Structures are given as C-alpha cells and as structure tokens.
Amino acid sequence: MPEVLPTDSVGLVSPQAMTFQQPLALESGATLAGYTLAYETYGELNAEHSNAILICHALSSNHHAAGFHSMEDRKPGWWDTCVGPGKPIDTNHFFVVCSNNLGGCHGSTGPASVNPATGKPYGRDFPDIVVKDWVHSQAQLADALGIECWAAVVGGSLGGMQALQWSIDYPQRLAHAVVIAAAPHLSTQNIAFNEVARTAIKSDPDFHDGDYYQHNVIPERGLRLARMLGHITYLSDDSMHAKFGRELQAGSPTTGFDMEFQVESYLRYQGSKFAGEFDANTYLLMTKTLDHFDPAKEYGNDLTRALKQAQTKFLVISFTSDWRFSPARSREIVRALLENNLDVVYAGIEADEGHDAFLMKIPQYLEVFSAYMQRIAAETAAS
Amino acid sequence: MSLRPDLSIISEWIKPGSRVLDLGCGDGALLKYLQETRNVTGYGLEIDDANITRCIQAGVNVIQTDLDAGLQDFSGQSFDYVIMTQTLQAVRFPDRLLEEMLRLGNEGIVTFPNFAHWYNRLQLAVGGRMPMSRTLPNPWYSTPNIHLCTVNDFEQLCRERGIHILQRTMVNKERHSKVGDNLLPNLLGRNALYRFRRQ
Numbered sequence: 001m002p003e004v005l006p007t008d009s010v011g012l013v014s015p016q017a018m019t020f021q022q023p024l025a026l027e028s029g030a031t032l033a034g035y036t037l038a039y040e041t042y043g044e045l046n047a048e049h050s051n052a053i054l055i056c057h058a059l060s061s062n063h064h065a066a067g068f069h070s071m072e073d074r075k076p077g078w079w080d081t082c083v084g085p086g087k088p089i090d091t092n093h094f095f096v097v098c099s100n101n102l103g104g105c106h107g108s109t110g111p112a113s114v115n116p117a118t119g120k121p122y123g124r125d126f127p128d129i130v131v132k133d134w135v136h137s138q139a140q141l142a143d144a145l146g147i148e149c150w151a152a153v154v155g156g157s158l159g160g161m162q163a164l165q166w167s168i169d170y171p172q173r174l175a176h177a178v179v180i181a182a183a184p185h186l187s188t189q190n191i192a193f194n195e196v197a198r199t200a201i202k203s204d205p206d207f208h209d210g211d212y213y214q215h216n217v218i219p220e221r222g223l224r225l226a227r228m229l230g231h232i233t234y235l236s237d238d239s240m241h242a243k244f245g246r247e248l249q250a251g252s253p254t255t256g257f258d259m260e261f262q263v264e265s266y267l268r269y270q271g272s273k274f275a276g277e278f279d280a281n282t283y284l285l286m287t288k289t290l291d292h293f294d295p296a297k298e299y300g301n302d303l304t305r306a307l308k309q310a311q312t313k314f315l316v317i318s319f320t321s322d323w324r325f326s327p328a329r330s331r332e333i334v335r336a337l338l339e340n341n342l343d344v345v346y347a348g349i350e351a352d353e354g355h356d357a358f359l360m361k362i363p364q365y366l367e368v369f370s371a372y373m374q375r376i377a378a379e380t381a382a383s
Numbered sequence: 384m385s386l387r388p389d390l391s392i393i394s395e396w397i398k399p400g401s402r403v404l405d406l407g408c409g410d411g412a413l414l415k416y417l418q419e420t421r422n423v424t425g426y427g428l429e430i431d432d433a434n435i436t437r438c439i440q441a442g443v444n445v446i447q448t449d450l451d452a453g454l455q456d457f458s459g460q461s462f463d464y465v466i467m468t469q470t471l472q473a474v475r476f477p478d479r480l481l482e483e484m485l486r487l488g489n490e491g492i493v494t495f496p497n498f499a500h501w502y503n504r505l506q507l508a509v510g511g512r513m514p515m516s517r518t519l520p521n522p523w524y525s526t527p528n529i530h531l532c533t534v535n536d537f538e539q540l541c542r543e544r545g546i547h548i549l550q551r552t553m554v555n556k557e558r559h560s561k562v563g564d565n566l567l568p569n570l571l572g573r574n575a576l577y578r579f580r581r582q
Contacts, residue, residue: 334446335456338426341402346446347435364432371439 008084009076010042010067010091017107018144024102024137030127033116037141038107039063039099042083043091045146051380052147053089054138054174055079055098056155056162059286060230060278062106065098066091079156081361088369089154093377097145101162102137103129103285111281112213123281124210131158131165131293139170151380152176152373156358157325158286161293164333167312168295176376177310178369180317181358183329184303184336185294190324193233194287197226201280210281219280224271226283231270236321236354303336313343315372317365319357320350345372386416389468389494389554389576396492396550396578397421401463404487406450406480407470410434411443418442425462428454451475454483462488469518469574471495473527478540485546485581494576497553499533499569517556518573534569541579550578 005011017038024032040063045052055065057078066083068076079098083089089096100108103126111126118125142150153174155163160182167177186194201207204222208215235243244263252260299305314337318330327348337344347368351357357365386394390413397403399421405414408427411434417423427438428448438445446456451474465488471477472495484491496518503514513523521527532540534553541548553572568575 331456338446338456339458341424341461343444344426344446345435345439345444346448348447350432364436367436368439371436375439375442 005068008086009080010084012071013040013042013064013067013069013077015040015063015069015107018141020137020140020144024133024140026127026133027130028128032102032109032127035102035109035137036107036113037099037102037109037137038104039097039141040065040067040077041098041145042066042096043094045095046380048380049146049148050151051094051377052142052145052150053094053096054142054150054153054166055083055089055096056134056138056153056159056166057098057101058155058157058159059290060227060274060283061159062104063098063100063108064106065096079359081359082366082369088366088373090370090373090377093380094151094373097141097147099138099141101129101134101286103282103289105279105282110279111210111285112279121213123213126281126285129285129289131162131289132169134162134289135165135169138166139173142173148173150174151376152178154178154180155182156180157182157355158290158293161290165293165295167310167314168306171309171311174312175379176315176372177312178315178317178372179330179333181319181322181325181330181355182316182333183325184296184332186291187329191291193229193324194291197229198284198287200225200229201284204280207280210284212280218275220275223275223278223280223283224268227274227278228267228271231267233324234354234356236323236352238321238352239354239356242352303332304339307336307340307342310337310340310342314345315369316344316346317358317368318346318348319353319355319362319365320348321352322355322357324355386412388556389574390416392552392554392576393466393468393492393494394421397423397464399423401425402461404428404457404462404465406454406465406467406484407473408434408438408443408445409468411438411441411445413466413468414438414443415441450480454480454487457487459486464488464490464492466492468492468494469496472531473529475529477530477532478544481540481546482544485579490549490578490580491546492576492578493537494554494574495532495537496528497534497569497572497575498531499535500573501570502573504570516573534572534575537575537577545582546579547582548577548579550576552576 019036021034061078064077065079066077100106103110111122115122153163153166160179163177201222204219206217207219247262249260249265295306296303318327334346349365351362403425405427426444465484506514553568554574
C-alpha cells in the first residue's frame with residue numbers, strides 16, 4: 001500500500017459506469033437488451049477531443065489500468081508501468097480510457113449480471129461474444145464520451161488483437177493502433193491450453209453447469225487450476241527459474257508429499273487470488289472469445305485482405321521469450337500491414353519475461369513505446 | 384541538415400515520390416531526408432535497439448529485422464529503390480542479399496568501403512597489418528565487416544549474376560571524387576556507390 005502516491009502515478013482514481021439503453025446486436029445474431037460498461041479515465045480530454053487513447057485489456061484484466069482506488073490498495077492498476085505522467089502513455093498529454101470488456105465481471109454486463117428477462121443472473125445463457133462485439137460496444141462508449149477519433153487504440157495480448165480489430169472495423173475512428181504481444185489468431189496449442197483451463201472449471205462439482213450463483217458457491221478449485229495453468233504459459237522457463245529456481249518454501253519439509261517448492265506456493269497464491277476475484281463464466285466466455293478471434297477468416301484466411309480497409313498507422317511490438325504469442329506471430333501481422341503499404345513500426349524486444357513482458361519495466365520496450373507515443377502526442381498537439 | 388556525403392549523393396539519384404526500402408537504415412537519416420525533400424514513402428530495416436528508437440523519433444517506418452535472416456516478410460517488386468548503405472560488407476550472404484534487393488525493387492543502390500583503396504593497400508603491403516581507416520575504424524578482431532570487397536570484386540559479381548550497373552560514383556573523405564570516378568576507381572576511391580538493376 002502506498003504511504004504517499006508516487007509522482008509518476010495517475011493517483012487515486014474511481015471507476016465509472018456507462019449504461020446503454022439501446023439494444024446491442026451481437027455478431028452471433030443474438031441481441032443484448034441493454035448493457036453497462038465499466039471504465040476508468042486518466043488525464044484531460046483537450047478542447048479538440050483529439051488526444052484520447054483507448055486501452056484494451058488482456059484476457060483476465062479489467063478497466064483498472066493505472067493508479068489506486070484507495071490508499072489501502074496493495075498494488076496499482078495492471079498497466080501502471082506504462083500509464084501515468086511521464087510514462088509511455090503520458091497522462092500529461094493524453095486522455096486515457098480503459099473499459100472492462102462486455103462479458104466481464106468487474107462492472108460491465110456479463111454472465112453474473114441479472115438478465116432482465118428472467119430476473120436471475122445470465123449464467124450460461126449469456127450470449128456468445130466475439131472481439132468485434134467488444135469493439136462495437138467500445139465505439140458506443142466513444143460516442144458517449146464525445147470521441148470521434150481515438151489518437152490511438154492500444155493493447156497487449158488479447159487487447160492487442162482488439163486494437164487490430166478496431167483498425168478493421170472503424171478505420172476512420174483511430175489514427176494509430178499499438179499492437180503488443182499479440183497474434184492474428186490463436187495457435188492450436190493456445191486453444192488447447194484454453195480448453196484445459198475450461199475443463200478444470202467445468203469439472204469442478206461447484207460449477208453446476210454455470211448456475212453456481214443459484215447455489216451460492218463458486219467453482220473455486222477449477223478457477224484456481226485454470227489460473228495456475230495460465231500463469232505457467234505467461235512466463236518463460238528462464239523467468240520462472242530466475243524468480244524461484246529450485247528453492248523450497250520456508251518451513252517446508254525437505255522430503256515427502258508436503259515438500260513444497262517456491263514456484264508451487266507462487267502458483268497456489270496466484271490461483272487462490274484469482275478465484276476470489278474472477279467469475280468462472282466470464283473466464284469461459286473470454287477464453288472462447290480469444291479462441292475464435294480470427295479477422296482473416298471472413299477474407300478467405302487472408303490477413304492482408306482483412307486489413308485492406310485499415311488506414312491506421314501501426315506500432316507492433318513482440319518479446320523474444322514470449323512463447324504464447326511468439327515474435328513470429330507479430331511478424332505475420334507486420335507482413336500483412338506491409339503488403340497493404342500501411343505505415344508500420346515493428347520492434348522485437350529482447351526480454352526474458354515471457355508473454356507477461358508487456359506488463360513489465362523493460363527499458364528498450366518502454367523507450368520504443370514512449371518514442372512512438374510522443375510522436376502521436378506531437379501530431380495531436382499540431383492538429 | 385547535414386547528411387553523410389554518400390547519403391547526400393544517393394538522395395540525388397532518387398526520383399521524387401518513389402517507394403524506398405532501406406536495408407540497415409541506421410538512425411533513419413536518409414529516409415527522413417527523402418521523406419522531407421523528395422516526398423518518398425517506404426520502410427527502413429534495422430537491427431540495433433538504439434537505432435530503432437532514433438528512427439521512431441525521426442518519424443521513419445522502421446521494422447526491426449536481422450538482414451541475415453532474409454527478407455521473406457516482403458513481397459516481390461514492391462519498391463522503386465532498395466538501398467543498402469555501408470552494410471553489404473557486414474552481412475553473411477551479400478550475394479543473396481543483392482538478389483533479394485532486385486526481387487523487391489526495380490533498382491538497387493549500395494555503398495561500401497572499397498577495400499582496394501590505396502591507403503588500405505599501403506597498410507597491408509608495407510605495414511603488414513589489416514587496414515584501419517575512417518571507413519574501416521575497427522581492428523580485425525572486432526570489426527562487423529566480414530565480407531569486405533573491392534570495386535573490381537563487386538563489378539565481377541554483378542557480371543556473374545546478370546546485374547546491370549546503371550551508375551557508379553566514388554566518394555573520398557567528405558566529397559565526391561572526380562578523380563576516383565574517372566581514373567582508377569579501384570585504387571583511388573575510398574567508398575563506392577552503385578545504382579543497378581536486373582539485366
């Protein structure tokens with residue numbers, strides 16, 4: 001918990017919520033009668049409304065990207081390394097918006113929300129959501145906030161894929177897309193990992209086929225396992241070794257089944273923490289959304305064609321040790337952008353931290369990111 | 384804006400409004416200059432971290448790439464010019480890269496230090512040491528230059544590969560060397576600049 005707020009922090013922030021009464025037509029054909037998006041903003045919108053940045057979050061994050069909700073918070077928002085005064089997304093220049101994706105469990109309408117048709121939580125009845133739906137709902141939020149065109153839509157991992165989708169669906173409504181540690185679609189191996197995580201949740205006896213709200217329980221064991229698995233894939237072998245090595249947990253016996261390595265304790269901690277704050281149905285929904293993301297699909301599996309209408313300038317960043325979304329996957333995106341003669345900067349950052357590198361203080365990463373965002377700041381100031 | 388002399392000469396060769404690919408673009412100075420003065424569009428490829436940041440600051444589209452790993456991210460004949468300055472001698476497969484340049488561009492432009500320059504010859508013949516100079520500043524054990532060549536070597540390779548040389552200019556120290564151009568370029572020219580295309 002911060003005794004005093006760091007000077008490069010956006011400080012104390014409050015989540016906000018925007019409710020939309022008009023129905024949202026989803027890609028699946030279903031309609032959401034109305035919905036709420038939870039979001040946070042940092043910095044000031046300028047008079048021309050030209051300095052707005054949209055941050056898209058990763059699979060299990062939310063709208064709390066930066067700053068603290070209270071002085072009792074142990075940690076700041078999930079992307080505090082990159083958002084704040086003097087940081088790459090510099091709140092001295094930009095008005096930053098980060099919204100919780102539709103289907104989420106931190107304030108936006110999701111499976112745990114009450115279905116107006118039944119008066120009960122949606123549970124498994126919550127409609128399928130695809131990344132396009134997220135983009136459409138965020139466009140409604142942009143309208144409500146008076147933002148005609150984002151200076152940039154920025155995201156890491158799934159958030160990067162969402163930024164890519166923005167450039168396809170609303171080419172006129174963003175000047176830049178920053179796509180970090182992403183891929184044009186998931187690999188088969190990625191989908192397989194997600195399926196193990198989903199199976200862990202669904203096979204928990206407390207899951208009750210998604211209706212656990214009615215039983216006043218949560219499939220905690222399943223969620224814990226899902227998170228533990230996820231965590232392994234977000235780190236690299238090297239970073240795990242550097243962080244924990246083969247050290248035993250303090251007080252652990254040195255033989256027998258109760259012997260515990262530090263990495264085990266870490267994974268258990270991460271699993272339990274996650275199970276206490278994340279909705280199982282949201283996890284199922286969002287991993288499915290991730291699995292199905294594939295903008296090239298409706299263009300004959302040709303990403304170059306999918307990006308033909310994009311007019312956005314791009315920054316694409318990958319990390320060498322990211323085996324979940326490897327640099328080669330980012331190069332696929334770069335290649336399609338080059339074939340469309342779009343403006344693109346690509347940086348392959350040397351980093352040991354695996355997929356999670358996009359959340360970390362890696363000097364070259366922050367330098368490249370800052371330099372690019374400063375270019376955008378200069379453009380918005382000149383406009 | 385003061386541009387390196389070889390870059391300044393190259394920029395004279397580029398037609399306004401062209402699409403350019405710069406292999407080993409360094410801090411992006413040439414592309415920035417061409418964008419500002421000749422309305423050129425295109426990309427720079429660079430491997431060095433610090434240069435990536437400088438290119439971004441210069442407003443240049445830079446793609447972090449190891450030239451030794453090939454240029455398969457680019458499709459054929461999409462550029463008017465593919466440029467490679469002071470880099471040919473530092474790559475693993477200079478001959479393949481020359482072919483790649485003409486796969487991607489109508490014309491190629493390269494510059495390299497001419498190893499047969501009289502000053503290099505003198506150091507080797509009389510001193511018995513590997514040459515060092517302004518254009519070859521590193522000692523043999525730490526030089527990135529693994530495929531140094533001479534004007535005659537380069538032109539021989541072009542003949543063998545069916546590459547037609549359109550223009551050659553020699554540059555000494557700070558300026559274009561007329562003597563180097565006209566008289567014994569392989570002996571008197573410190574740096575060689577070539578523009579070429581497929582025969």
